[in-house]
Amino acid sequence: MSFRFEGYVIVSADGMLADARHVMPDSLKFEGDKRFFEEALDRVALIVHGRHSHEGQPNSPKRKRLILTRKIKALTVDPEMPNATLWNPEHANFEDACAFADVASGTVAIIGGPVVFDMFMDRYDTFWLSEAPQVRLPGGEGCFTDVPARTPHQVLAAHGLNPGAKLMLEAAHDITVTPWRRR
Template sequence: MASKHPRIEGYAIISREGMIAEADGSFPESIKIPADQKFYQDSLERASAVANGRHSAEGGPKEAARKRIRVTRRVHRIVHDPHNPNAILWNPASASFDEAWQKLGIEDGTLAVVGGTDVFGLFLTIGYDVFYLTRARASVPHGRPVFPGVGHGMAPEEPLRKAGLVLKSTRVLDAATDTVVEEWGRA
């Protein structure tokens, strides 16, 4: 089966410091904004599949039913997930993204990348078509960054710019918490 490269969309909500999680990997309640959760879950409904790492997933009642690529170094190449018939386990060090997408059995469509840090960084090199960066005003000073290097002198948007993305639009998701979503896309 010949597989077309999917449209790749990234989704992350970050703290003021550019963090997506606490240092222990837990999701901070302070950046769990209902308006962003709705935007996120609605967006995932339109996706053909989701990509995530070991410590991240989108949650919600439909999580197990979604086609999924779980990025891991614990397997060689690509294998079916023994715990989820809708998922594959992919080691990007030993197999290409196109091979993983083909193994998932989807002809075309949209892949929603939902984290964590290393997965977001990996897809910077594979190539996002769009990245939705939601900015919460809450503080998570010593957490896990959205992209490798963020928070150590690097702003969250810097890796997006280096990957050839430009800020296309910004809109308010929740005025009460001053939460905005930025759409970063190809120039």
């Protein structure tokens, strides 16, 4: 198996990906970031996320995915989404889950939440960190389990990732994305 790992998240100025109810609020949704994210996911072989993370885009049902859950033991096809495999990492490793999902190579997009992002921290080739500096979500859910004790930048750097040049996604709201790459 040969994979390239990429992470994708948009965070508020305080490093949050969701509000205190663990829901991504509309204040963190921007057309520029949405387009960037959707175009990226249309190119990947597999998406990995937790039960509460889903991109909800027109092409979502067509995308192969692993959904992490502790509610099952054996790998199984999600009864509601035929392209999705339910995966409990305590009972099967990533490679076995990929084999079950019939994915042997390509780019794997990790799209959250915090525990899922953390699981792949030492595998990322690139982590795409989108930032909404005008949004604050006090008491929200950090993008990584170490946030807010550390900033998202500090967490990525601590795992050997280095920031590249920021790209402007939406100038009106100062929405940028920075590729953090492993050297």
